[in-house]
Amino acid sequence: MTTDSAKRFRLAWFLDNHVAYDWGSPFSREHTDLWADPAFFVDLARSLERARFDYILVEDTSYVPDNHNESYDAYLTHGLAVPKLDAVSLMSFLLNATTKIGVVGTLSTTEYLPYHVARVVASLDHLSGGRAGWNIVTGISDRALQNYGQDRILEHDARYAIADEFVELVQNFWNSWDADAVVKDRERNVYVDPAKVHEINFKGEHFAARGPSVVPRPLQGKPLLSQAGGSPAGRSLAAKYADSILGIGGDPALMKEYRDDVRNRMAAGGRNPDECKVMFLGRVIVASTMAQAEEERQRRVDMILEDPSWAIALLCKDVSFDFGQFDPDDLLADIAPKVTSNGAQSLMRDVFAQPPGVTLRQYVAQDTQYADFIGTPESIADNMQDVMERVGGDGFVLTDYFLDRRGLAAVTDGLIPELRRRGLVQADYAHDMARPNLLAD
Numbered sequence: 001m002t003t004d005s006a007k008r009f010r011l012a013w014f015l016d017n018h019v020a021y022d023w024g025s026p027f028s029r030e031h032t033d034l035w036a037d038p039a040f041f042v043d044l045a046r047s048l049e050r051a052r053f054d055y056i057l058v059e060d061t062s063y064v065p066d067n068h069n070e071s072y073d074a075y076l077t078h079g080l081a082v083p084k085l086d087a088v089s090l091m092s093f094l095l096n097a098t099t100k101i102g103v104v105g106t107l108s109t110t111e112y113l114p115y116h117v118a119r120v121v122a123s124l125d126h127l128s129g130g131r132a133g134w135n136i137v138t139g140i141s142d143r144a145l146q147n148y149g150q151d152r153i154l155e156h157d158a159r160y161a162i163a164d165e166f167v168e169l170v171q172n173f174w175n176s177w178d179a180d181a182v183v184k185d186r187e188r189n190v191y192v193d194p195a196k197v198h199e200i201n202f203k204g205e206h207f208a209a210r211g212p213s214v215v216p217r218p219l220q221g222k223p224l225l226s227q228a229g230g231s232p233a234g235r236s237l238a239a240k241y242a243d244s245i246l247g248i249g250g251d252p253a254l255m256k257e258y259r260d261d262v263r264n265r266m267a268a269g270g271r272n273p274d275e276c277k278v279m280f281l282g283r284v285i286v287a288s289t290m291a292q293a294e295e296e297r298q299r300r301v302d303m304i305l306e307d308p309s310w311a312i313a314l315l316c317k318d319v320s321f322d323f324g325q326f327d328p329d330d331l332l333a334d335i336a337p338k339v340t341s342n343g344a345q346s347l348m349r350d351v352f353a354q355p356p357g358v359t360l361r362q363y364v365a366q367d368t369q370y371a372d373f374i375g376t377p378e379s380i381a382d383n384m385q386d387v388m389e390r391v392g393g394d395g396f397v398l399t400d401y402f403l404d405r406r407g408l409a410a411v412t413d414g415l416i417p418e419l420r421r422r423g424l425v426q427a428d429y430a431h432d433m434a435r436p437n438l439l440a441d
């Protein structure tokens with residue numbers, strides 16, 4: 001399929017710091033500790049940079065889940081969500097291994113304080129030459145807060161209201177130094193011009209801060225902000241602040257509705273919708289033949305159909321609700337009336353938007369949060385191009401739960417060259433800094 005008139009799209013990689021990757025696969029036999037393997041993270045970051053991905057998104061949650069049968073067992077047994085590293089430490093490590101790619105770390109507005117986020121992200125931005133970013137999440141788990149001395153997270157929309165003020169204050173800290181505050185004037189013997197560093201004196205409903213920050217204005221001014229809330233409150237927050245909005249993939253009609261909606265929200269709030277890239281979660285299995293790719297997909301589906309406990313446990317964590325209390329062969333339609341959750345609304349809606357007759361076991365085996373890209377480099381390039389044309393989207397956040405070096409190479413050295421040959425992805429970075437590069441056209 002062709003390409004001259006094709007619209008270029010953007011790519012990010014979702015580093016799902018979330019599973020012990022495919023530690024049981026034949027290709028991980030000598031690498032069962034990828035979650036903490038420095039050489040693997042260097043390989044990963046440099047491979048993605050060589051493939052000219054715009055950024056790496058580092059996932060984070062900070063608790064050992066027990067959402068499944070009120071027990072840690074499923075998570076620890078299968079290496080789900082633990083063991084994992086601290087996201088900021090990992091960001092720093094990935095940035096140090098690279099020179100061009102952006103690294104966007106998840107920092108939760110219910111776990112951090114605004115000054116802390118402002119300082120961490122600004123520091124990484126300086127150290128990396130302007131490549132740091134922040135994935136704004138509100139968190140969905142009481143367990144996370146219990147590691148910080150509190151009992152329960154607040155109600156869903158209240159969390160987003162707090163997040164709104166949180167982001168505003170973070171930006172105030174970043175702006176508390178003028179871009180030219182560090183004058184380094186030897187003749188006058190002035191390193192920082194005091195007139196260019198300002199108190200904030202912020203007094204909101206939830207936070208107050210005097211400022212200024214100790215870290216000068218980030219090199220990017222505003223580091224790259226991403227946000228993934230699918231609920232109305234989440235979409236509004238994303239539309240107000242994000243440079244990159246992350247949507248769940250799947251049905252192109254829903255993807256289009258989502259993109260149109262967040263772009264309308266941006267326009268209603270006075271932002272130019274083209275100032276933000278709406279990117280969809282895509283799962284990739286790249287192989288030399290369609291049959292091989294399909295075989296790998298089927299291997300994964302069969303694994304879950306045979307023992308759905310780990311995939312159900314993952315769903316319980318993602319939506320903060322215990323589906324472990326149901327039989328895997330119960331119909332979702334029968335489960336729906338019994339569900340209450342203060343967690344991820346958009347994902348919960350997806351669970352119950354399935355056709356009648358789908359069981360819990362079948363649902364977790366399909367995992368409909370993703371746009372599935374399964375095939376050869378050529379077929380996936382066709383497919384991606386088609387989805388972008390139908391959705392009008394700006395790109396994809398690709399991921400693979402079953403990550404290993406082989407899968408990564410199939411993407412960076414199989415799929416990407418084909419996308420590049422068609423002019424669908426960037427052949428090189430246009431800017432040194434992450435945000436201008438993402439928003440280049």
Ligand SMILES: Cc1cc2nc3c(=O)[nH]c(=O)nc-3n(C[C@H](O)[C@H](O)[C@H](O)COP(=O)(O)O)c2cc1C
Pocket residue numbers: 014058059060061106108136137138139140156228229230231232233234235246247248281343344345346347397
């Ligand atoms: C691509 C993507 C990445 C996400 N990464 C994280 C994460 O690292 N940590 C987290 O707590 N939530 C993460 N989320 C969840 C979102 O922040 C949000 O809670 C979820 O999309 C539900 O939002 P809603 O309640 O507005 O529907 C992610 C979501 C998506 C789609």
